[in-house]
Amino acid sequence: MLVAVAIGVAPAQAQDQFPTKPIRIVLPVPAGSALDVATRAIADELTARWGQQVLVEARPGAGGLIAGQAVATAAPDGYTLVGGPASLFTILPAQKDKLPIDVNKDFAHIGMIVGSAVLFIAASPKLGISTFPEFVALAKSKPGQIAVGTNGAGTLPHFAGLVLEKKGNVPITVVPYNQGGTMAAVSDIMGGRVHATIEGVFGLRGPLQSGDLKLIGQMALTPEPEFPNVPTVAETIPGISAIGFMNLAAPAATPEPILRRLAEGLREALDSPKVKQRYADLGIPIRNMTPAQTKAFIENEQKVWWPLVKEFSPQ
CATH class of the missing domain: 3.40.190.150 (Bordetella uptake gene, domain 1)
Structure with a gap:
């Protein structure tokens, strides 16, 4: 026993x-x-x-x-x-x-x-826009010419871009970076090869602080308290949100x-x-x-x- x-x-x-x-x-x-x-x-x-x-x-x-x-x-x-x-x-x-x-x-x-990390859309200041509605208008004026670089294929930011393009009818070109992810996309934004990215704001802290990127939209149904002046995508395209x-x-x-x-x-x-x-x-x-x-x-x-x-x- x-x-x-x-x-x-x-x-x-x-x-x-x-x-x-x-x-x-x-x-x-x-x-x-x-x-x-x-x-x-x-x-x-x-x-x-x-x-x-x-x-x-x-x-x-x-x-x-x-x-x-x-x-x-x-x-x-x-x-x-x-x-x-x-x-x-x-x-x-x-x-x-x-x-x-x-x-x-x-x-x-x-x-x-x-x-619960809301994904944000951040664009190069060189685009000359400040809000998501302006981004949509620019994309529609240049169908397929505005490139959005994201984390690799199959990630949430990549599919958030595809949903934005196809469900939201925003004629952007989504470019997944399978090597280097969002950081590689940001590097190409600074080099002028792509124009915007989709990522949690924490993944963009450096280029946002340096002024190389600007937040233009948040993929939330209601604004994050820390960013009350950044419009939600849902205000322009109802029902679209993405939470990492x-x-x-x-x-x-x-x-x-x-x-x-x-x-x-x-x-x-x-x-x-x-x-x-x-x-x-x-x-x-x-x-x-x-x-x-x-x-x-x-x-x-x-x-x-x-x-x-x-x-x-x-x-």
Whole structure:
């Protein structure tokens, strides 16, 4: 009997002591991107709290499938996690009918690294416009000549551009940057090769502050409080919005005590003064969500985006 009790207690003790070795967070976004920087801020805080390294590994490509599959097939022990943006959880599954992973069955949600980040349209001041209605008028006067550079094909900014073009009937040319993402697009805007981009404002902080970009529209149904003077796209094209996020998730079979430990750690990290200051410096909103709230948020985004992705996916 004593042996049986000892054996039964051992796994619980191991979970209480979690983590006992380094944790790896795999991201489907480029190193140095705003979502990568935010995740590294969380990783540094968890490293300090837990006394075990929390490492961030950037593995972009295939709309998030490379990173997602690496984590979905990893040992469900809490030591391999994914930072999943909209491209992985809301865009990719609607694009492809047969995937090697099922995002709604192969992951257990932990919480949000970045939640509810409205996408903005930012344009070069050289266009001579200040608002989204002026942008639409310019595009209609030059059909196909106004190029909007976005993050890579299959990402939320890319599909936000396609929805703007096709559902909104704005005759722009959407150019996804599969190498370098938004940062490469911004570089080409400064070089005059494209004219605008779509991204969370935190990913555009530098060029906005330097005056190389100007916010002309926000893809929200109601204005963000921080940007009351930037018109919403919905004022011109009703119903169009795009909200970015970065979810932290583990393989689906990860034991519940370990998931609770991870969720607790993420919540405490987001509440820490260091992370709050780092997010404020980056312009990244903090939205602390429970695993259940995270799951519900993603399910709602899937209901919004899956029909749009299926309708407007490039053939």
